[in-house]
Each structure stands twice: as C-alpha cells, then as structure tokens.
Amino acid sequence: MTEAPRTTSAATPPPAGTPQRPPMGRLARAWDSDLIWSFRHSPLAMGAGAVTAFFMLIALFAPWIAPQNAFDPSSLNLMDGFLEPMNRGATGNLHVLGTDNQGRDLLSAILFGSRVSIIVGFLSVAFSLLLGVSLGLIAGFVGGRTDAIIMRIADIQLSFPAILIALLVFGIVRGFIHPSQHEQWALGVLIVAIGLANWARYARTVRGSTMVEKNKEYVQAARVMGRSSFAIMREHVLPNVMGPILVIATINLALAIIEEATLSFLGVGVPPTQPSLGTLIRIGQQFLFSGEWWILMFPALALVLLALAINLLGDWLRDALNPKLK
Amino acid sequence: MIAYVLRSLVQASIVLLAVALLAFSMFRFVGDPIANLAGQEATQADREELRKHLGLEDSILVQFGRFVGGAIKGEFGISYKQGRKVSDLLAERLPATLELALLSTILATGLGIAFGVYTAIRRDGLIANAIMVLSLVGVSLPTFIIGIGLIYLFAVELKWLPSYGRGDVSSFGWWTTGLLTESGRRSLVLPVLTLGFFQLTLIMRLVRSEMLEVLRTDFIKFARARGIDERKINFRHALRNTLIPVVTIAGLQLGGVIAFAIVTESVFQWPGLGALFVQAVQFVDIPVMAAYLMFVALIFVITNLIVDLLYFVLDPRLRSDRPEAAK
Numbered sequence: 001m002t003e004a005p006r007t008t009s010a011a012t013p014p015p016a017g018t019p020q021r022p023p024m025g026r027l028a029r030a031w032d033s034d035l036i037w038s039f040r041h042s043p044l045a046m047g048a049g050a051v052t053a054f055f056m057l058i059a060l061f062a063p064w065i066a067p068q069n070a071f072d073p074s075s076l077n078l079m080d081g082f083l084e085p086m087n088r089g090a091t092g093n094l095h096v097l098g099t100d101n102q103g104r105d106l107l108s109a110i111l112f113g114s115r116v117s118i119i120v121g122f123l124s125v126a127f128s129l130l131l132g133v134s135l136g137l138i139a140g141f142v143g144g145r146t147d148a149i150i151m152r153i154a155d156i157q158l159s160f161p162a163i164l165i166a167l168l169v170f171g172i173v174r175g176f177i178h179p180s181q182h183e184q185w186a187l188g189v190l191i192v193a194i195g196l197a198n199w200a201r202y203a204r205t206v207r208g209s210t211m212v213e214k215n216k217e218y219v220q221a222a223r224v225m226g227r228s229s230f231a232i233m234r235e236h237v238l239p240n241v242m243g244p245i246l247v248i249a250t251i252n253l254a255l256a257i258i259e260e261a262t263l264s265f266l267g268v269g270v271p272p273t274q275p276s277l278g279t280l281i282r283i284g285q286q287f288l289f290s291g292e293w294w295i296l297m298f299p300a301l302a303l304v305l306l307a308l309a310i311n312l313l314g315d316w317l318r319d320a321l322n323p324k325l326k
Numbered sequence: 327m328i329a330y331v332l333r334s335l336v337q338a339s340i341v342l343l344a345v346a347l348l349a350f351s352m353f354r355f356v357g358d359p360i361a362n363l364a365g366q367e368a369t370q371a372d373r374e375e376l377r378k379h380l381g382l383e384d385s386i387l388v389q390f391g392r393f394v395g396g397a398i399k400g401e402f403g404i405s406y407k408q409g410r411k412v413s414d415l416l417a418e419r420l421p422a423t424l425e426l427a428l429l430s431t432i433l434a435t436g437l438g439i440a441f442g443v444y445t446a447i448r449r450d451g452l453i454a455n456a457i458m459v460l461s462l463v464g465v466s467l468p469t470f471i472i473g474i475g476l477i478y479l480f481a482v483e484l485k486w487l488p489s490y491g492r493g494d495v496s497s498f499g500w501w502t503t504g505l506l507t508e509s510g511r512r513s514l515v516l517p518v519l520t521l522g523f524f525q526l527t528l529i530m531r532l533v534r535s536e537m538l539e540v541l542r543t544d545f546i547k548f549a550r551a552r553g554i555d556e557r558k559i560n561f562r563h564a565l566r567n568t569l570i571p572v573v574t575i576a577g578l579q580l581g582g583v584i585a586f587a588i589v590t591e592s593v594f595q596w597p598g599l600g601a602l603f604v605q606a607v608q609f610v611d612i613p614v615m616a617a618y619l620m621f622v623a624l625i626f627v628i629t630n631l632i633v634d635l636l637y638f639v640l641d642p643r644l645r646s647d648r649p650e651a652a653k
Contacts, residue, residue, distance in 0.1 A: 027386060156341075157346075159626070160585075160622070160626075161582050161584070161585030161586070162585075163585050163586075163588065163589070164584070164585045164588065164622065165605070167588070167604070167607050168607075168615065168619065170607055171606065171607035171610055171612075171615050172352060172615075174607075175352075175610045175612065198549065258468045261468060261470075262468060262469070262589055265470050265589075265592075266588070266589065266592050266604050267604070267608060268604065268607050268608055280552065281470070281474070285474060285593075288474070288477065288478060289481075289482055289484055289489075293478075296478075299619075300471055300474065303468070303471070304467060304468075304471060304529050307466065307468070308466055311466055
C-alpha cells in the first residue's frame with residue numbers, strides 16, 4: 001500500500017508543524033500510510049486486529065505453548081475426565097479451562113483446535129483465491145463465450161448456499177477416495193470443499209475490473225510490444241485488479257472458518273483425532289445436559305471471538321480502502 | 327406477460343436439466359455403483375447380472391435419458407446405506423423440512439418487516455437501537471451456535487421446551503404435521519427460531535434501509551404536505567415501495583433456508599431432509615445426495631418463478647403492455 005498515490009489528504013492531515021519532512025525509510029513510510037493511519041485511529045479495528053493476531057500466534061505456537069499435546073491420545077489420562085475449570089488433575093497439572101470426557105485439557109484442545117481451524121481457513125481461502133482470480137481474469141480478458149460460461153457457473157455457485165456446495169463437494173471427493181484413507185485425506189478434502197464453495201465472488205470482482213483495465217493504454221502498449229495474452233494478464237492486468245481482493249479475502253477467511261466449524265460440527269469435517277473448534281463444540285454438545293458446560297462453552301467462545309474479530313477487521317479494511325467513503 | 331412466463335419456464339427447465347446432468351454424473355462416475363449395491367459376497371456372474379439389470383451397458387446418453395425420466399417421476403434408485411427406495415426416504419422426511427422452512431420464513435418475513443419499519447420510523451429510539459444491535463449478533467454468529475445457545479437457555483436451564491425431535495405428529499396420508507398436538511407445537515419453537523433468526527435480521531435490515539431511502543423521497547413529502555395520516559404514509563405509501571427488493575431477497579433466501587435447515591436439523595435432531603443429506607454425505611450415499619440436489623434445485627427454480635410473478639402484483643408499471651416493460 002506504500003505506493004498508493006497520496007491524493008486522499010482529507011483522510012491523512014499532515015501532522016501540524018512538519019510541512020517538509022526528510023525522506024523516510026520504508027518502515028516509516030508504511031507507518032504513515034493511509035491504511036495504517038486509519039488503523040491507528042480506529043479502536044474497533046485495533047481491538048479486532050489484536051484478537052486476530054492473538055489467535056494467529058497461538059495457532060502458530062500451539063505445539064510449544066500448550067500444556068498437553070491434544071492430538072496425542074497417549075498423553076490423555078481418563079482419570080482426569082470432566083474436571084471443572086481451575087482444577088488439578090491426577091498428575092498435579094492445573095487445567096485452567098477444565099477437561100473433557102477423555103481427560104483432554106481444554107485449553108490445549110482449544111489451542112490445537114484454533115490451529116486446525118485457522119490452517120483450513122487460510123488454505124481454503126488461498127485455494128478459492130487462486131481459482132477465482134484466474135477464472136475471473138480469463139473471463140474478463142478473453143470475453144465472449146468463455147466469459148459467458150464461467151460467469152454462468154459463478155452465478156449458479158453464488159445462488160446456492162456455500163455450506164450446501166461444500167457438503168456436496170465433500171461427499172463427491174470422498175467418493176473417489178478409498179474409505180480406509182478418509183481420515184488421512186480429511187483436511188485436504190475439507191480445504192478443497194470450502195475453497196470450491198467460495199471462488200465465485202473473487203471471479204466476479206476480478207472480471208469486472210479486468211474488463212475496465214483491458215481497454216487501457218498500457219495493455220494496448222503491451223500488446224503492440226508483442227507480449228502474449230498470458231503474460232499481459234499475469235504481469236500487467238493482475239497487479240491492477242488485486243486491490244479489492246484483499247477485502248474479500250479477509251471477510252472470506254471468517255466465512256471459511258465458520259464453514260469449517262459447521263462442517264466439523266455436522267461430523268463431516270476433520271476426524272475426531274485432530275479436533276478443530278467445530279469438532280470440540282460437537283463433542284461438548286453431548287455434555288450440555290449433564291451440566292459440564294465448560295466443554296462446550298470455551299470452544300464456542302473461541303470460535304465466536306475469532307470469527308467476529310476477523311469479520312470486524314474485514315469491515316474496517318473495506319471502509320478504509322474505499323475512497324468513496326472518505 | 328405470457329411470453330415472460332414462458333421464457334421463465336424455459337430458463338427454469340434448462341437449469342433443472344443442468345443440475346440433472348451433475349446429479350447423473352455423480353451417480354455414474356463417483357465410486358462404483360455395482361460394488362456399492364452387490365456387497366462383498368457377490369460373484370462375478372452376480373455383478374454382470376446387476377450391471378445388465380441397472381442398464382450400465384447402454385450408452386451414456388441413453389442412461390442420462392433414463393435418469394431424467396426417473397427423476398421426473400421422482401425415482402432415484404435405492405439408497406446405498408439404507409437399502410430402501412430413495413423416493414420413499416424423501417417422501418417420509420419432506421413434510422418435516424417443509425413445515426420447518428415455511429414456518430420460519432413466515433416468522434422471519436412478518437417480524438422482519440415489522441421490525442424494519444419500526445426501526446426506520448423510530449430511528450433514534452432506545453428499542454430500535456437495541457433491535458439493531460441484536461441483529462448484528464444474528465448476522466455474525468454461526469447458526470449452530472445460536473441453536474445450541476437456545477437449547478442451553480430454554481431446554482437446559484429453564485426446562486421450558488424440548489430440545490430434539492418433532493414431538494407427537496399427526497399424519498394425513500403421506501403428510502405429517504406437528505402443529506396439531508401440544509408437544510409437536512412445543513418442539514417446533516426452538517428450531518423455527520434458530521432457522522428464522524438469520525433471515526429475520528437480513529429482511530429487517532433490508533426493510534429498514536429501503537424505508538429510510540423511500541421516506542426521504544419527494545412523493546412522501548408531498549403526501550405529508552397533503553395532510554395524509556402519518557400511519558397511512560408509512561404503511562400505504564412507503565412500505566409498499568420497499569417491497570420489491572424485499573420480496574426478491576426473501577425469495578432468493580429460500581435457498582439459504584434450505585441450507586441452514588441442514589444445520590438446524592442436525593442441532594435439533596429434526597427428522598428432515600437436511601439431516602438425511604448430512605448422513606448421506608458421511609457415508610457417500612450417492613443416490614440420496616443426487617436426489618437431494620435435484621430437490622434443492624427444484625425448490626430454487628420454483629421460488630424464482632414465484633418471485634418473478636410477484637413483481638407483477640407489486641409493481642403496476644410491469645403490468646402495462648409496453649414492450650420494454652415486459653423484461
């Protein structure tokens with residue numbers, strides 16, 4: 001964002017008393033950019049950013065900071081089952097958030113679960129981004145029948161709810177995999193399913209901006225220079241249509257995390273040996289009636305916080321990057 | 327108008343045919359139908375026999391034709407998992423899902439319009455603001471969390487309402503309903519609330535923003551200047567002009583209702599189509615998945631048709647015979 005033309009001075013009044021500043025370093029320039037400025041002045045965005053960053057960090061470092069390896073059945077002690085929060089287990093370990101029916105430390109389970117949720121979220125967003133942007137570029141650049149076919153498929157995709165498409169893709173892909181390998185491939189299948197359910201929005205946006213860009217002079221110049229269509233698309237048009245994609249991707253990440261949680265909650269997502277937040281909620285629901293509320297409540301709280309924070313961040317990003325709102 | 331309806335019908339059939347092609351490909355190419363149906367002990371001769379019986383040796387086009395013919399009659403073969411006819415399974419579970427979807431749509435549309443109008447008229451009121459904040463929660467929370475929250479509050483803590491199943495149902499022929507018994511009605515409350523909540527917030531926000539826009543226009547000012555009763559202005563003049571986008575969105579949302587019904591039915595163990603579909607996905611039960619896909623597409627096409635026709639009722643400009651208006 002550092003190269004963004006600084007014409008929108010209304011949003012960034014230059015600090016009083018420093019009309020002529022010496023050339024800044026790259027970092028300082030970034031710190032002073034419109035985007036960061038707007039971030040520094042929005043408490044909601046900063047809060048959401050902090051929560052998101054917190055979850056990213058615990059997801060990244062889960063194996064090192066978790067008191068227990070939640071994926072390793074041998075580290076579980078059945079004697080420690082159903083411990084209420086802030087209780088000590090048989091080995092004297094403090095379970096801050098309590099344990100579930102198998103004696104799994106809930107704090108560790110949530111750390112590892114967030115890791116799975118966030119990994120699936122990021123990879124499926126990357127997948128739909130790659131697919132959607134490529135198809136949108138091709139549709140917008142080539143036009144004609146190719147455009148009509150791609151966009152018609154995108155229309156159908158958009159009119160059906162993402163969760164339905166994800167379930168359908170999940171079922172179909174599993175049909176091609178031998179049942180004994182279902183668990184092994186579950187994460188990959190999940191990423192493909194969620195990714196295939198969300199590409200259409202990228203395609204639509206990129207197609208729209210590509211159609212505007214392809215008639216501009218720099219594209220004609222590239223053509224005159226004899227560059228191939230593929231090279232023009234990739235090197236000249238692509239960087240100019242990526243702007244709005246960042247916003248869509250952020251909001252999409254929250255959606256993807258919720259979709260993964262929903263699928264896992266329905267029991268068609270990740271295998272129970274590698275629980276995500278959705279799987280933990282599914283497990284916790286069984287104990288709702290017997291009074292062990294913490295098994296359900298903490299994973300649900302983590303999921304809601306994570307999704308809400310990323311959503312708020314996406315909303316802020318949309319407003320901050322939209323010049324019409326300034 | 328007749329040309330318009332005919333064109334919509336042709337488009338609808340094309341969409342259905344495309345979905346049928348997808349469903350057929352699932353049937354034909356995902357997994358091996360013979361292995362799924364014949365079981366472990368079948369001999370090679372048995373398999374050949376079954377292959378002939380199912381017509382898998384005919385050309386793909388003939389098979390597709392047969393599939394479409396069967397689909398029109400509602401026949402989708404036999405469930406791999408349950409060994410029963412898919413059409414029977416669907417017919418059994420259809421009433422439960424339709425009852426849930428229709429009731430929550432009625433609830434969401436009615437309350438959504440009422441809340442939307444209220445929050446638009448009393449824009450700065452305390453209650454209006456509270457409703458708006460609550461609707462934000464509805465937009466950002468996942469459906470299954472809302473369902474679990476309702477169960478925790480009303481079934482576990484307060485013990486007012488049942489948390490799963492349909493309760494007692496009365497049947498009329500193939501149709502079953504829970505509306506006529508006490509336990510059936512009580513069982514409906516939480517699932518309907520869960521399913522309706524998301525739509526409600528959506529419709530409410532839409533009505534509110536449309537109302538705010540319309541209330542600023544000249545014809546409303548003119549109506550005020552003429553001294554027309556405020557209530558009449560709000561409901562006769564303003565609300566009516568907001569209904570076109572509302573009907574569009576509410577109609578198109580029905581696809582969403584079906585999808586959220588999958589989640590809601592699983593949370594409340596509701597014996598409907600969505601729960602059946604989730605089971606089918608878990609066990610890769612292709613015939614059931616294909617049939618469900620066709621069912622959703624059908625619902626989708628029908629609601630689109632109805633929405634198109636409702637435009638004529640709501641917008642008198644479309645009814646005139648000017649050629650450009652017939653679009």
